[in-house]
Amino acid sequence: MTRTEIWVINPNTARAMTENIGRCARAVAAPSTVVTAVNPAMGPESIESHYDEALSVPGLLAEIAAGEVAGADGYVIACFGDPGLDAARELASGPVVGIAEAAMHAATLVGRSFSVVTTLARTTGRAWDLAARYGFAGACRGVHACDIPVLELDDPSSDARKVVAALCAETVERDGCDSIVLGCAGMASFCADVSRAVGVPVIDGVAVATKLVESLVSLGLRTSTRGEFAPPGPKRYTGLLRDFSV
Amino acid sequence: MTRTEIWVINPNTARAMTENIGRCARAVAAPSTVVTAVNPAMGPESIESHYDEALSVPGLLAEIAAGEVAGADGYVIACFGDPGLDAARELASGPVVGIAEAAMHAATLVGRSFSVVTTLARTTGRAWDLAARYGFAGACRGVHACDIPVLELDDPSSDARKVVAALCAETVERDGCDSIVLGCAGMASFCADVSRAVGVPVIDGVAVATKLVESLVSLGLRTSTRGEFAPPGPKRYTGLLRDFSV
Amino acid sequence: MTRTEIWVINPNTARAMTENIGRCARAVAAPSTVVTAVNPAMGPESIESHYDEALSVPGLLAEIAAGEVAGADGYVIACFGDPGLDAARELASGPVVGIAEAAMHAATLVGRSFSVVTTLARTTGRAWDLAARYGFAGACRGVHACDIPVLELDDPSSDARKVVAALCAETVERDGCDSIVLGCAGMASFCADVSRAVGVPVIDGVAVATKLVESLVSLGLRTSTRGEFAPPGPKRYTGLLRDFSV
Amino acid sequence: MTRTEIWVINPNTARAMTENIGRCARAVAAPSTVVTAVNPAMGPESIESHYDEALSVPGLLAEIAAGEVAGADGYVIACFGDPGLDAARELASGPVVGIAEAAMHAATLVGRSFSVVTTLARTTGRAWDLAARYGFAGACRGVHACDIPVLELDDPSSDARKVVAALCAETVERDGCDSIVLGCAGMASFCADVSRAVGVPVIDGVAVATKLVESLVSLGLRTSTRGEFAPPGPKRYTGLLRDFSV
Amino acid sequence: MTRTEIWVINPNTARAMTENIGRCARAVAAPSTVVTAVNPAMGPESIESHYDEALSVPGLLAEIAAGEVAGADGYVIACFGDPGLDAARELASGPVVGIAEAAMHAATLVGRSFSVVTTLARTTGRAWDLAARYGFAGACRGVHACDIPVLELDDPSSDARKVVAALCAETVERDGCDSIVLGCAGMASFCADVSRAVGVPVIDGVAVATKLVESLVSLGLRTSTRGEFAPPGPKRYTGLLRDFSV
Amino acid sequence: MTRTEIWVINPNTARAMTENIGRCARAVAAPSTVVTAVNPAMGPESIESHYDEALSVPGLLAEIAAGEVAGADGYVIACFGDPGLDAARELASGPVVGIAEAAMHAATLVGRSFSVVTTLARTTGRAWDLAARYGFAGACRGVHACDIPVLELDDPSSDARKVVAALCAETVERDGCDSIVLGCAGMASFCADVSRAVGVPVIDGVAVATKLVESLVSLGLRTSTRGEFAPPGPKRYTGLLRDFSV
The missing domain is CATH 3.40.50.12500 (Rossmann fold)
Structure with a gap:
């Protein structure tokens, strides 16, 4: 091979x-x-x-x-x-x-709709721009920020993983989305854990x-x-x- | 594994x-x-x-x-x-x-636009419906029929492969598309040949x-x-x- | 004649x-x-x-x-x-x-917007698909489920008619829609009653x-x-x- | 009754x-x-x-x-x-x-697409505006003017009926539309004749x-x-x- | 000059x-x-x-x-x-x-999104129509009515200015919009005051x-x-x- | 002042x-x-x-x-x-x-539609992206390249000005657009000349x-x-x- x-x-x-x-x-x-x-x-x-x-x-x-x-x-x-x-x-x-492109593509293959959970509120506009550019504006139900800076995601002493999981769960309820797209490469390692917690596909773009x-x-x-x-x-x-x- | x-x-x-x-x-x-x-x-x-x-x-x-x-x-x-x-x-x-979904997803990863080359004219509406449903209506430049029935594609005595290749080449010129999506599972085996002929990615959904x-x-x-x-x-x-x- | x-x-x-x-x-x-x-x-x-x-x-x-x-x-x-x-x-x-097509067409002739009240939540995606296909995605303010199975609608012992009327009234308030589209043929006979209750046109596709x-x-x-x-x-x-x- | x-x-x-x-x-x-x-x-x-x-x-x-x-x-x-x-x-x-609204609604019930044949070129923008407003911009393949002033349509000495029929036929070929919408109330009486000539539904909004x-x-x-x-x-x-x- | x-x-x-x-x-x-x-x-x-x-x-x-x-x-x-x-x-x-056109154009030059604050609820549909016509439907987050008739806006004894400012502030919070568009020529003189109050650009179309x-x-x-x-x-x-x- | x-x-x-x-x-x-x-x-x-x-x-x-x-x-x-x-x-x-943003905004204030005349064909995709982002995809009738590199536009010995003017005139005919947007800052000085030649507003974004x-x-x-x-x-x-x- x-x-x-x-x-x-x-x-x-x-x-x-x-x-x-x-x-x-x-x-x-x-x-x-x-x-x-x-x-x-x-x-x-x-x-x-x-x-x-x-x-x-x-x-x-x-x-x-x-x-x-x-x-x-x-x-x-x-x-x-x-x-x-x-x-x-x-x-x-x-x-x-x-990775945004990849995650959104995958999301539309496993359901009608997805929401994005990302880091800072000021980046949500960019996520919407990308959804529109890739053709997925209609599939994207929401983009939500956990207000955790990128570099804190990795910090073992932070409760980032817990906060992200909670926001994902809340988002599934509020948006009625079929899946969650993790909106930062720094969340890649959270994917399995969050997935177990929220009961819908959780998608890491990496x-x-x-x-x-x-x-x-x-x-x-x-x-x-x-x-x-x-x-x-x-x-x-x-x-x-x-x-x-x- | x-x-x-x-x-x-x-x-x-x-x-x-x-x-x-x-x-x-x-x-x-x-x-x-x-x-x-x-x-x-x-x-x-x-x-x-x-x-x-x-x-x-x-x-x-x-x-x-x-x-x-x-x-x-x-x-x-x-x-x-x-x-x-x-x-x-x-x-x-x-x-x-x-396979339509798959091919259109791939097409948007290798260029801005694609056109579909399919069998009968009466099926072009369905292709447009799918492009719209998947979010790719803006990326789809055209859907063109070669007017060959599905089961003739396989017939070794037919010139289907040649007709399809010619239509693909013409479509690239006319539509200015970045890639070609083959619009029938019966064309899957044409992919490599047509690709060589037209100079843009040719995508088989299978x-x-x-x-x-x-x-x-x-x-x-x-x-x-x-x-x-x-x-x-x-x-x-x-x-x-x-x-x-x- | x-x-x-x-x-x-x-x-x-x-x-x-x-x-x-x-x-x-x-x-x-x-x-x-x-x-x-x-x-x-x-x-x-x-x-x-x-x-x-x-x-x-x-x-x-x-x-x-x-x-x-x-x-x-x-x-x-x-x-x-x-x-x-x-x-x-x-x-x-x-x-x-x-009947979805018919009801949505009529709704756009009697106001700017409509919402759909339907049976099970899992069917709301299909209603949105149809609204988009017919050109009425912009006119459709919401699709809401009453969570009553289709065959229960007809059951004289059920309170389906009451539940549907209540959801229609709530929908008019929440969505600010000009009319209500009944999202199931099994609701056809509710139309006149619900209409009286909610004060906006209620539209049965049948x-x-x-x-x-x-x-x-x-x-x-x-x-x-x-x-x-x-x-x-x-x-x-x-x-x-x-x-x-x- | x-x-x-x-x-x-x-x-x-x-x-x-x-x-x-x-x-x-x-x-x-x-x-x-x-x-x-x-x-x-x-x-x-x-x-x-x-x-x-x-x-x-x-x-x-x-x-x-x-x-x-x-x-x-x-x-x-x-x-x-x-x-x-x-x-x-x-x-x-x-x-x-x-009547524009009515004709466009009917057109979408008898096919995927329609084109409009109207009087003066300067009115084609308005027809597109209406198609967009009613949700039919995607179904409208073209709006074409015959360049006959409204009041000449009625004039028995004019060849308006012939010119309109010819433009309708040409439009069906060029646009590949499923039907023709007549774009002026003054063409209402042409409907049956033109219909016979072009082989697709011809729709008069009146x-x-x-x-x-x-x-x-x-x-x-x-x-x-x-x-x-x-x-x-x-x-x-x-x-x-x-x-x-x- | x-x-x-x-x-x-x-x-x-x-x-x-x-x-x-x-x-x-x-x-x-x-x-x-x-x-x-x-x-x-x-x-x-x-x-x-x-x-x-x-x-x-x-x-x-x-x-x-x-x-x-x-x-x-x-x-x-x-x-x-x-x-x-x-x-x-x-x-x-x-x-x-x-002035609607002008204000919406300006709004899209100073941020991604705007909301409109207008007079009577029955006019909100028209504002949405205009946003769509001008290409700004995606940028418009909401259209909200203060329920003050046009001619009362000018009345020095009315608290119109206060009501409008309060609605603007509430709208910024609720819609998360980057700016506010004042939806009536009668609000033109409120612009500076409201601007100071809400902390985002407030735009008067006049x-x-x-x-x-x-x-x-x-x-x-x-x-x-x-x-x-x-x-x-x-x-x-x-x-x-x-x-x-x- | x-x-x-x-x-x-x-x-x-x-x-x-x-x-x-x-x-x-x-x-x-x-x-x-x-x-x-x-x-x-x-x-x-x-x-x-x-x-x-x-x-x-x-x-x-x-x-x-x-x-x-x-x-x-x-x-x-x-x-x-x-x-x-x-x-x-x-x-x-x-x-x-x-300047793309500015020119497109102005174009929509002086007509329903515009076309862009730009330098190299490979940049036309970007122009379409911008039109979409600014809300003007519907107003943009076409983006056409004159195939002159940016730095040649300024060269007094080149016939760039003539080529651009000819393409603008051809574009007005072909696209039926209400105005022309010049798609390169290097064309700014052509604006008045081209305008005289084509009979529709010609818009320089600078x-x-x-x-x-x-x-x-x-x-x-x-x-x-x-x-x-x-x-x-x-x-x-x-x-x-x-x-x-x-």
Whole structure:
């Protein structure tokens, strides 16, 4: 069986979170899949605003470029805002899947509707934008924030897991949704526990995206290069970003 | 590695087509996946109208029921109209994915837009209905018919493969779409050839649905039983359909 | 004045309900209209899931076929899921109208918005699907379940009528809707009572569909046979459903 | 059988057109229906712009007020822009139906899609607005102008009937629509001829609206007075329009 | 600097309200802009129903015609229903902007979402219609009525300002909207006070529309006369409205 | 009259283009407005892919930060992809308007529909995304590419101006649109010429955005800081982007 190399990119610089995400991806990957979990050497330590998200993209793209050199077969963007997804698709020769995208796709395969449980209230707008862009605005019943900063999710001394589980349960009742989508890569390790607690499918995008990339690779499907997503043409970049010249 | 049993159900009664579909599913399935390709003992020999489609559903549901007894882990509905999908989800304990659904999901992961190339013009309305239902009406640029009846696709003496490839190429030009979705399970074996010819991803729903079911099973995701898709309650069925009593 | 023969088909096998539906249709039909109320000899005794609905369609189509032989001018499908509507339109030479469709059309003629009051919570998804399909998703403010099984609606010893009226009144307050659509053929006989109670138009699809079919017949309008809804071509059917061969 | 009094209001001042419209309505009305065809004593002689349409409304509302005094049971607004429909619904105690609305409703009952054939190109925007408002934007495949002024349609020396029939035939081919909606009350008398020529249902809103009002009256359904469409409260009107004070 | 002449038309006949509106427009106009605030000599003294709105249009159009004679460069329609906007655009050679339109445009430039606070509940439907027409249905979180009649807003002895401010604050909490749109020209003078009270942008359409018309005029942008909005052709008008002949 | 300081930011590094953009903004600005035209010191020299666009954002945000220090009252983002708009709104205390956004808003004020004429075909997807996001997908009739690279637009020896004008004229005919939106800041100086050639309003977003920012500033309207667009919280940034720490 051919070995498939998937790079799972955490677009923030929090190394502990990257490792956690890597573990979650490896837990579901096929035996023939090698998961490489990386994060950029530059940018925000967590992504909690449009500002953070925009500034995570150069680092993310640097990782994609590194993956191309290393021969990666496909990529997961492991942040629920799916930052830089379009740009990444231009750069990568293999498929690229975002975790919000992946989770929402899976949710519509196991029920009519889903709700998202995420970190900070200020990010809910982005989740709605993504649902609309992917065609799932009608399936998305609600986006709810637990008001826990991203980096606290990992903190063993915090009660994040409990708070998230409680909000998921409350959301199922209030929204009448068929499933819950976890709205942060930092919640990936909560998935099994929360699932048991709420009685509906609970979906972690890291795991789903890993399987989707695996599937696309095995099917020989990669981003169309016909027009919009063709590799970017040669271009002079200057200043701080001069190394991004193509 | 756990063995995954996927039943790929061709909802018409054409045995040769079922075998062809089974081959296509097996070609992409993981080593640990067992594909069982079946078709109903009752109903239409091909599905080319709403009438055919509606009448394919009892046989399809009988196969799902048989799969449940046999311990199937998940199901593919291998007809591009995704007949009986909602009912099948109520009946099956594992995930159920239709091939139109699967192909459209994959198409939106490899580009902004897709067009569908299908058999008869009278079925294009159904394809649009499904695109709308799944959230992909905005991504679907066109649905085009090659005017070849379903059962002729398989006929080695027909030039179906050539006609379909030509229509796919023409569609890419006319619609400016990023990928092509093959709109009939009977075209599954054309996928690689057509792909080479048209220069954009060509997507066969049988293959994609097989990978999606595999993925959902490995992630422990199954249809939500919270409300709409809970198993149907006990009910008296009479007459010809008396054996469908739950 | 020409006699118009309308077949009102209850797609479940509950004969008492069929008679009730027939009475409601006759109460509004023109003097020159003959209402024939029928139900299939096969299938579920009530329709409360996607499974039931899918399996009601063969029997429904058999009744349409019988109506064609008997010279029916048009048909009402008297179940709020509008089961088999597309297939029935292919088979029938005259117009076919579903009661959900009919009620929603009427509701948009007497106000900006409506809400649906239906039987079981698991059927609300189907009502939303139909509203979307018919173009009325924006006009539909809510779909609410009274949690009374279909066959209990008719039971004189049940307080169904009271429960439904109370839910309608509550819905008008909560949703601010201009009218109420009764979401089950089994509620047809409640219409006048509930109407008096809630102070907004209360719409029973059986009555409206009967008038719409009458109107279409008198206008000489029937389903377009240009493409999608042309009569199904000849096709071999096998097994249990062999008699459905065209 | 109770007598039903329907006022069919042509909102322009062209008396010949009013009589023609009255004939078309009477041709389909039930024996127990009395059709009164009227037009305002003020306003534009034909409606071919937003300006004309806006200025047709006071005269139309004066006719509704007269109908109320005369005991009309319901109203048809016989101009394809459905001018003043919301205001008329506030004023009338019985149902009010516009002919664009009526025709589009009927079209969606006899097929998936329709196209509109209308008079002047500058009115096509209004037709699209109405399709969107009624929920039928997805069903409307096109709106095409024959470039014949409204009052020329009636002129026996013109070849309007031929031109309209030819445009309808061309539209069916180009748009692949299931039916044609005639986009002007002045085309009502063309309906049967054009129908024969094009092989799909051709729908005249005057006839359909007459049947819909008849149906709503016989069902006891009238505009909801719960909120938006309650009768307008007392209000001082001054100047030229002083007689419109309520 | 060229002088710009903007006519701000209050479509009701309440002169005090017109003066108030004029003051609000002048407060934001550029030094080189001359604001002429007018109201019709005919029609309703306030606009609180579809009936009032329809009957405000002839007077409004008469003011546009007067403005054209006087050499106005552009127009504001200062009623939140944007009555007669399409007709006014046909008649005016310069740009015409409605205050609902203007306020909603501005709201989408300062946040993702807005809610409308308006006068009577029966007008909320019209606000939703406008939001949909302008493309802002997705951005509009709610439309809420304070149940104060239009002419009471101006009454110094009323507590209208307080009631409106309280409803705005409540709406921000309930809807989670980024801004508030004031839904009546009669609230224009409340804008600054309410803004201070609620902590989000509060938007008065009179002020915004004045700036938009100023901007369009200075950019040389006027309504396209290519088709739909070309000047209305010559037409005979009769009766009360004979003076509207073009 | 208060002085208003508007920073017009060209997000690419082409200084000549920045100067051209500055001239176009100054040509329409009010006497009391000071336009500062800047471009980043880092990033791509032109923006012609998602990759370029993503990598233009850090430089753009650095300019916003510099503008805040310098006391800018508002900002124009002068690239038709509106890069970094959400992030810029979080960072800026005054209003921020993108030129695609501005042009589309203006287009809907002067007609029902517009089409976009842009540079490279691969950017048309982004234009459609923006139209959808801003609520104008229904108003946008088409997006057409002239296949001229951004930096060639400025080249006096190229026939860019002629090619663009010809494509605009062709687009008006083909799409039947009411106006043309120029889809690149590099076309700003073509606006007057093209306008004369095509007979419908031709809209340059640089000019419109300048007037919109001026208007918002004079109205005291700035981005809502209630939730999503509140200033980003303090956050550690590392590596190349360490200076973006808040």
